[in-house]
Amino acid sequence: MSTIFWILWFFIAFISVLVAFTLRKENEDMPRRDILRAVESSGKMGIAERSFLWVFSWLDTRFRVQDYWAMSKDAYYNMHRQMPLSHAEKYKLRIIWYWYPLYCLGGISFIAFIILVLTGTVLGIYYVPGGDGDPSPAYASMQFIMLELPFGYIIRSIHHWATHFMVAAVFLHMCRVYFTGAYRNPRELNWLIGVALMFLVIFFGYSGYLLPWDALAFGAATIGINMSLSSPLVGKQIATLLFGGTSLSGATVTRMYFIHVFILPVIVTTLIIVHMFIVWVQGIAEPH
Numbered sequence: 001m002s003t004i005f006w007i008l009w010f011f012i013a014f015i016s017v018l019v020a021f022t023l024r025k026e027n028e029d030m031p032r033r034d035i036l037r038a039v040e041s042s043g044k045m046g047i048a049e050r051s052f053l054w055v056f057s058w059l060d061t062r063f064r065v066q067d068y069w070a071m072s073k074d075a076y077y078n079m080h081r082q083m084p085l086s087h088a089e090k091y092k093l094r095i096i097w098y099w100y101p102l103y104c105l106g107g108i109s110f111i112a113f114i115i116l117v118l119t120g121t122v123l124g125i126y127y128v129p130g131g132d133g134d135p136s137p138a139y140a141s142m143q144f145i146m147l148e149l150p151f152g153y154i155i156r157s158i159h160h161w162a163t164h165f166m167v168a169a170v171f172l173h174m175c176r177v178y179f180t181g182a183y184r185n186p187r188e189l190n191w192l193i194g195v196a197l198m199f200l201v202i203f204f205g206y207s208g209y210l211l212p213w214d215a216l217a218f219g220a221a222t223i224g225i226n227m228s229l230s231s232p233l234v235g236k237q238i239a240t241l242l243f244g245g246t247s248l249s250g251a252t253v254t255r256m257y258f259i260h261v262f263i264l265p266v267i268v269t270t271l272i273i274v275h276m277f278i279v280w281v282q283g284i285a286e287p288h
Contacts (some may be wrong), residue, residue, distance in 0.1 A: 065104050104225045105173035106279070110272065112166035117265070119159035120208075126152070129257035131213050132250035138257075139215040170198050182285035190278045191272055200268050207260040221248055221256075 025225050059065055130137035145152040174194060177183055183191035206224065210217045225248060228239040236246055242259070244251030 038067045083154050084128075089153055105169050105176055106276075109166055109169040109173055110168060110276070112162050113268075113272065115162045116159060116166065118154050119162065120261075124158060124261060127211065127212070127257075130250060130253050131248075131253035136250070136253070138211060138253050142214075147246065156205060163208065169199055174198055180285070182286075187278075187282060190275060190282070193275045193278070197271050197275065199266065200264060200271070204260070204264050204268065208257045210256045211253065211260065218248070221252055254264050281282050 021101045056065075123145060126141060126149060128137040128141040135143070142156075145156055147153075150156075177191065177194065206220070210221050210224075221243065225239050225246075228242060229235045229246065231238055239246050242255065244255040
C-alpha cells in the first residue's frame with residue numbers, strides 16, 4: 001500500500017512539474033543548460049515550485065522528455081490519426097467551445113436543458129406529488145404555482161415551452177447529423193448515444209406532461225398505460241414499472257414524479273456529458 005502511495009505522489013508531482021514548467025517558461029527555445037540556471041537564480045518562485053522545476057529540468061536534460069513527447073504527439077497525429085481535422089485544429093483556434101449553434105444544434109439543445117433544470121428546480125420546490133383526492137395534491141399545487149406564486153406562471157410557461165424547444169432542437173440535430181453523414185465511422189457510438197438521448201428527451205417530456213394530473217394528463221396517461229399493456233409478454237411488467245400498476249391511480253403520479261425528477265435527470269445528464277466529451281475529442285464532423 002505504501003508503494004502505491006509513493007508512486008501516486010510521484011506521478012502527481014511529475015504532472016505538476018510539466019504544468020508549472022509550461023506555464024512559467026517565457027521562451028520555448030531556451031537551451032536546456034539555461035533552464036536549470038534560470039530556475040536556480042529565480043527569486044520569485046516558491047520552494048515547492050523551484051523544486052518541481054529543478055526536477056523536471058534535471059530529467060529533461062538527461063532523458064529529453066520534451067523532445068520525445070513532441071515526437072510521440074507528431075507520430076500519433078501523422079500516422080495513427082483516425083479523426084479528420086476539426087475546424088479548430090484546421091485553423092489553429094485556441095478555444096474549446098467553438099461550436100456553431102446554428103450548425104450543430106446540439107448547443108441549443110444543451111442550453112434548453114439548462115433552462116429546464118433551473119426552472120424545474122423552482123417548480124419542484126412547490127410541487128406536491130399525489131393523485132388521490134379531488135382536487136388531487138398535484139393539481140392543487142399546480143394551481144398554486146400558476147395563480148398565487150409570484151412569477152409562477154412565467155416560470156412554468158418557460159419550463160413548458162423550453163421542453164418543446166428542446167425536443168424540436170434534438171430532432172433537428174439528429175436530422176443534421178444524418179443528412180451530413182456525421183454518424184459514419186468513427187462516430188457511430190456518439191450517434192447511438194444521440195439516438196438514445198432523443199428518445200429519453202421525449203419520455204422526459206411525457207413524464208412531465210402527466211405531473212399536473214389534469215384532464216389532459218389523465219388522457220395521456222390512459223394512452224400510455226394502454227400502449228404498455230399492449231406490449232407482448234412484458235406488458236403488465238412495463239405498466240407496473242412506469243405507471244405503478246395495471247390501472248391508473250394516485251400511485252401513477254408519484255411514480256412519474258420519481259422518474260421525472262430522479263431517474264431521468266441522472267441518465268440524461270450522464271449521457272450528455274459523455275456525448276459532449278466524445279464530440280470534444282473527435283471534433284465536429286464537417287459535411288461529407
